[in-house]
Amino acid sequence: MAFPIHRPRRLRRSAALREMVRETTLAPSDFIYPLFVVEGRDVRRPIGSMPGIFNLSVEHAVAEAKQAHALGVPAVLLFGIPNHKDAQGSQAYAREGIVQRAVREIKNALPDMLVIVDVCLCEYTDHGHCGIIEGGHVANDATLPLLSQMAVTCAQAGADIIAPSDMLDGRVAAIRSALDEVKLTEVPILSYAVKYASAFYGPFREAAQSTPQFGDRRTHQMDPGNVREALKETDLDIEEGADMIMVKPALSYLDVIHRVRERVDVPVVAYNVSAEYSMVKAAAQNGWIDGDRLMLEILTSIKRAGSDLIITYHSLEAAKLLG
Template identity: 55%
Template sequence: MREAKVELDDLIVPIFVDETISKPLEIRSMPGYYRIPVEGVVEEVEKCLDLGLNSFIFFGIPSYKDEIGSSAFDKNGVIQKAVRLVRKEFPDVVIVTDVCLCEYTTHGHCGIVKDGKIMNDETLPILGKIAVSHAEAGADIVAPSGMMDGMVKAIRSALDDEGFTDVAIMSYSAKYASSFYGPFREAADSGYKFGDRRSYQADIHNGDEALREVELDLKEGADIVMVKPALAYLDIVRRVKETFRVPTCAYNVSGEYSMVKASAIQGWLDEKDIVYEILTSIKRAGADLIITYHAKDFARWMKEGFDW
């Protein structure tokens, strides 16, 4: 009689691909999670496939950065190389790519910066170029995460103009200016050098704002919408799903993962039970897909016969 059940097909595995390393590097603030070298990405995907996981989202750590994030749309960039390797070896896996500038710019912001200000409109053509380069490499879904106004329309137009009409867009439509992202900034080397991201990410106090953002992205051509983070915003997941009835993803972010891991290491919580309860709550709230750093552990426990 259970109303919500987490399946492995619901989960998307984040992979941090780092072209500056030659062996996996553990992320200090995310115990048990690693940056993977480009040469090791096929092996990492293969391990996940053996656990029953088939969907992945790639984040890149490039070897060089500049003011406009040009390595993000370099045809030989870190994500482009990783996607080509995985697509060649595993043609049937689902590959999602993060489309943003923060990992690739010297200032660490998600848009072009001029005189200390984030330039929304100047950023849009660059996001289109990034998305096209990912599609050319073999991505199934591109996921713009910068919360720039008009980003979905710009990316859809760029993809269609280059013939990638079947490449889907999963938009970070309701991405909040949250404090839960701290460990990710270490993982992806994407910390900002000045200010903050409140001028373009959603205000944590607002719910109606998220619905307006989702509605705009859907009108511009988004195929899947996302709420990020998940746990502190389950009400938003529910409102988005009930209002729009479209494919909805929730991002169970790095801070949420690290809190569980830290407590489990201290012996304060039962990690398996807590992770199962968290993922179930996200699914129950209305998420069709969940991006989560717990995916591999969860799949391993299921394979070992864990039953809650």
């Protein structure tokens, strides 16, 4: 019996051939780098559950953004952690709040770097929930004006993109209306349209100091078993004015990323979240895996699933390897 004429291994026999025919490629321009900004001066506090990631005072956040920019990473995503927290999350929308100041300083230092702001109240409330509490529950409609105020003050400070992560109903429309009302019509919205109630957020809660003081977030974040609901949330947010759509987490939701990518014509962003990062770091530190190789394989899988951009704590190290 003659050997088959097709030999797929022909195109795998050298690194140059493999690279030439590779279907999915990564570049530093695919990444968005999250930063956790805190009050104070000269603060660079390690986050124990996320090796290599820090709580940063504003000047250190600027330095970190400069490093990312130099490596070709086009954007940072800012989370603010204030010294003062209250039931209304008032520092979230204060004009001189921590995240608003960080936006101004990064844009002053790096006018060409895109600054995205996570819009949610959980880091700013003393109860750790994503909105104001009424009757022991997050009050959806009463919270929307506060999220809108936060979006406006951040955009006025210079934020290039507003990214609401609260998962409350109607918040994209409310934020779009508020931005348009103050003539910030050109500021796009990157909606956390598909955000699951996930155990993969554990290390983030330490980094952002946003652990709920009671209950959980399952009444507004999505059930991990659902994908049709993800498509519904995507459709609704685009109807309300979202310019980009996010799926969070990424690694256990590659099928969801793929379904959303097939559904929409707007850019799709995936969030390679804290525990996805921390598991790689912990296993690498124990010598169980090749950390760099696994990191790039995971990031490639997220892009291959259909994500146009990836929010990842690996941004700097991945950019260095790819550079």
